[in-house]
Amino acid sequence: MSGTPRDAVLGALRRATGRDANMAEAAAAVRTRLAAHARNTIPARGLRETQGLLELFTEQARGVDASVAIVDDFGAVPGAVADYLRGENLPTRLRMAPDPRLDACPWDDAPTLEITRGKGEAEDVVALTGAFAGVAETGTLMLISGPDSPTTLNFLPDAHIVVLNAADLVGCYEDGWDRLRATGRMPRSVNFITGPSRSADIEQTLQLGAHGPRWLHIVVVAGGAATKDPGDG
C-alpha cells in the first residue's frame, strides 16, 4: 500500500482524516470548491467599478514608491516615456516588449529614444512593457508572461516603465483573476508588481533596487476607454 513516497504520504493523510469512510463526499466538496472558486471578503476599498479606480490606483502606487503619469491616449505614450527618462536622467536606450499595442504607438514622435524589442538582457538599463491589468486596492500591476510580454523585462533592468490602459484597471485581485480566466489561458508567470524592488536586509534600512528595478514608472492611458466596464470578464 505504501510503495512510493507519494502513496505513503497520501496514505498517512487518508488514515488521519478517516478518508475511507467519507471519500465520496470529501472529493465532491473539493471538486465543488475548486470549480466555484468563490470569493471571500473583499476589502471595501477594492469594491469599486470604474469610478475612483484611477485615483485609488495612483495613490496606492505612489505610496509604494512607483511614479505615475497619466496621458490621454496611446499617441501620447512616446512623449511621456521620453519625458520620464529625461527627468530621471536615465539613458534613452530601451528594450521594449514585442507588444502590438506598444508597437502601434507613434515612436517617431520621440526621436531621442533608441528602441530594441525582445526579452530582457544583462545590459538593459530601461525596459518598457504593457500590463494585463492594474489592481487599484494596492496599486498593483498584473503582468502575464507570453510572447508579447517576456518576464525578464520586469526584473532585469534598472528602470521598468509600464504602459497601463485605464480600461484594464480593476478594483481587487479577484477581478484580475476573473479577467485572466476569461482569456482561457494560464500563462507560465503571473507577476503582481507593487512598487519597485526593495530590501531592508541591511540594518532594517529600506533600499530600492535590490535585484529588480530601482525605478518603476507607470504610464496610464486614461483615454475614452476608461468608460468600458472593467469588472466584467
Place this chain on the structure above:
Amino acid sequence: MSVEVPTSHRFPDNARAALADATLQRGLASAKLGFRVRRSEAAARLPEFETLRDEARDIKNHVLAHLDLYLEAFEQRVTERGGHVHWAGDAAAARDIVLAICRAAGARTVTKGKSMISEEIGLNAFLEQNGVEPVETDLGEYIIQLRGEAPSHIIAPAFHVPKAEVAETFQKHHKSLDPARPLEQPRQLLEEARAMLRDRFFAADVGITGANFLIAETGATVIVTNEGNGDLTQTLPRVHIVLASLEKVVPTLEDTSTILRLLARSATGQEFTSYTTFSTGPRRGEDLDGPQEFHVVLLDNGRSDLIGTELQEVLRCIRCGACMNHCPVFGVIGGHAYGWVYPGPIGAVLSPSLIGIEEAHHLPSASTFCGRCESVCPMRIPLPGLMRHLREREYGRGIPPAAQRWGLRAWAFLAKRPRLYRLATALPVRLLGLVGRRRGAFRRLPLAGGWTAERDLPAPQGPTFQALWNRAGGRRERPR
C-alpha cells in the same frame, strides 16, 4: 552553510550567549520596534483585517481536513501544464530528488531564492558535498551564506549582522574588487551584492525557490518577495525547482488572494510585497524566456503525522514572522538560540514536532504564555495552547528534571487538599515574613536561586490571608 545538527537541547546556553552579545542586542532592539509598529499600522489601515483572519483560518482548516485531495488536485494541474511533482517523505529524500534533477541538468551552480524548506533539509551543505555550488540570492541569505551562518529570522535572515560586519564579509569574499572601495553605506553594500549576483543569475543552470502557496485550482506555485531575486532565480536558468511542504496548498486563486492580504501586512507591514509571482509549469512554446523544466518537490518530513492531532493547527502557518516579531523572548535572544531552522513561537511548536520533543523540549517551555503571538498571528494559530500541549507531552515522558517534577507534585498534592494546604503553608510563610520584615525582600533564599539570581524576592507579609480572615471572623458561607 545550513544548520544541520540542531542545538535546541542547549537552548539555555544558547540564550545566555545571545543575551551577552551586544551587537545582537542592538539589532534586536531596533528590529522588533520597526516590525511591530508597521504591522499594527497596516492592520489598522484595513478595516476588514480581523474578518480576513477568520476566513484565512477557515480556508486552511478546510485544506488540512482535505489535504490528500488538494495535493492530488495540485499535482494533476502541474502535470497537465508540463511540470513534474516529486514526493519526498523526509529531508534525505528531498535532497536526493533535488540533486538528481541538478545532475540531469548538468548543473554546476544553482541560484536560490529564499526557502525555509531548503534550510529545513540542509540542502546547501548537501549540494556542496556533491559538487553543485548553491548561491543564495536574497540579500540577507547571501550575507549569511558568505559568513557560514544560519538565518536568525524567517523573513529577515541577516538582521543580526550590522553593516560594518557585512562590509567586512564582502571585503573578504569579493576579492576581485578594489579593496579601497567605499563600503560604509547600506546603498553601497546593496549595489555591490546586486552586481556580484548578476553574473551568478546568468550562469546558473538551475534555480531553486520556495513557495508561499501551492494553488490546487491552477497548479501554480507562489512566491512573495521584495527584492526580485526569486524571479530572476526562476526565470533565467533552464530548470526551476520549487521546494514546498505539503501544507502550503490552498484551493483557489481567491483563497490565495485572501491570505495574501494578510501576509505582507503581518510580516513587514506592507500592503503587499513588491513581487508576488504565480508560476505555472515551464515556459510555453511561444514564450521568449522562462525555464524549460518545472519541478515541484513536496516535502512531508513529519507533517502528515500532525494531521488529526492537537498540533494540526500549526500547519496553518504562512511563515510571516509576526509571532517572533512580537515575542518578548525572541525579542531578547534572537533566532539562533532556538537551535534549529524555525525560531520564535512558531519554532517552539514546529521544532518539537519535526525534530522531536527530546531535542527541542526547551522551546515550548521557554515562553511566558504572554499570548502576544496568538494575538497577531494572521492565521489565528493558538500558539500558547499548542506549546502547553507540548509541555504536557514532555511532562508525560518525564523529560523535566526530577527536582522540578517532585516539587510540582508535592505542591499539587497540597493544592488539592485545602485544609492540609492551609496547615502546611501558614507556618513557613509566617517565618519567612518575620525574617524578611526588616528588609522587605530577600536577596538570596535557599531553593529560590532561579528567582533571586535576577531579582529580590518580596517577603510575605506574615500571616496568610486565610488565617487573617479567620481571625477577623470573615464570612465563610454564602448567606441564605
Place this chain on the structure above:
Amino acid sequence: MPEPSPNVALFVTCLADLFRPTVGFAAVRLLEAAGCTVTVPRAQTCCGQPAYNSGDREDAAEIARRTLPALEPFDYVVVPSGSCAAMLRLHWPALLADDAELATRVGAVAAKTWELTSFLTDVRGVDSVEAAYEGIAVYHDSCSGLRELGVREQPRRLLRSVAGLTVRDLGAPEECCGFGGLFAVKYPDISGRMVSDKADDIEASGADTLLAGDLGCLMNMAGKLKRRGSAIRVRHVAEVLANAGDAAPPIGESEA
C-alpha cells in the same frame, strides 16, 4: 441595572494568600463598597496554573474539580488577578470538558468569574472610588488580563477617580514583564533581561509608583526594581483603589 446585593465569592489566589493578604482585604473592601456580600470559601488554594502550565494536566484538572463546589453557590466569583481569573474562566472548562456533567457545572462557574477591576466596572457599573494617593503611577497591563480577558480600560477608569493620582502609560505597554510563573525560575537569564527592560521602561516613565493587577508580575517587577535600588513604590491596583496604602508598605519594602 446591577443586582442589588449579589453574593460574591472571593477567589483570593495563592500568591495574595501567602505573600500579600493586603490585596485580599482591599478586594473585599472594594466589593463591599460596590454593594456585594463577600464570602471567602474555605476550600480554595490555587487556580492550578503551576501544574497546568508545566504540562501536568491531570493535577490541574483535579484542582479545578475539587475547588469547583466551593464556588458554585455564588452569584459571582471575583479574582484579584487577571491570569488566575482567566484560568477559571477559560481554562477550567477546557480541563473538565470530558465529563458532561462537570462540563456544565464548570461552564456555569466560568461564566460568572471576573477579574476584580473588570467586575467592578463592567458588572457593577462602578466608575469611581473613594480613595486618595499622592503620586504619579504607571499601570502595567498583565498579559493574561489584557489579552485573555480584555482588561485594559477598567483599572485606568477607576484609577482616574483616585484623588491626587496621575496615571501614565509605559513606553511598551503590551510587553510582558518576564514573569510567566515557573518560567522566571526555569529561564532566569531570559526572564531577568525581560524584567530588566521592563524596569528601564518603568523608570523612564518618570513615575514614582508602579501598579498592576497581578501579584506574580508585581513581585517580579518589584524584585527587580528593589535589586536595582529603585525608590519606585510597587502596589497591587486594588490597594490604591481601596485606599489601603497605610495597611502595608509597598511590595518588597519594609515597614518604615
